[in-house]
Amino acid sequence: MSKEIVPTRYHPVHVALHWLMFLLVVMMLGVGKFVMPEVSVDDPQKPFMLQIHAFIGIFIAILLVVRLVSLFTAKRPAPADAGNAFLNFLARAVHFLLYFLLIGMAVSGLGLFQMANLSAIFSREVPYPPDFFVYLPRMGHGLVSTLLLLLTLLHVGAALYHQFILKDNLLSRMWFAKR
């Protein structure tokens, strides 16, 4: 019977998706939470900003589907060991929640797209509303984005803990092999 080979790093497709999504999600969270609210609804650029936001959000949702397929089809390295059962459990829970919350952002965003008739706002057929909170998915979008921001910070903190305190070079598992 042949022994199954466990890889020492993630598949290159998964690695590329991880870093591309990380950049896009951090940018979306930063701009969505701290830049967009500062732009007045009367600013002529406001609908355009939201349109870019919606496009990138939909792109992230597509990348997420590809990533979940790659996660379940390609072989993965063994779960990382932080040397503590609770931390190992926390890592699994955070990874699961990061995927779950991203799905929540995409679903609530698409819900808003439909309910608030965003395409009419983008084409300027209707004015930008004073706020979107009259639509239920806007509450979910705001709440989930805060949780996603906190968990992303925890995730980055954990990676730095492995890299610089445990010094186990865990980050190399999420990078491309040297040739």
Ligand code: HEM
């Ligand atoms: C992973 C994908 C996404 C991320 C990370 C994201 C992030 C954010 C953030 C951080 C906010 C501000 C939330 C707050 O603090 O209350 C926001 C607002 C918003 N997002 Fe997204 N979003 C995503 C996808 C989408 C999609 C796909 C759409 C629509 C197709 C969308 C439409 C909106 C709308 C309409 C608002 C409210 C803008 C306003 O109040 O002027 N988002 N988003």
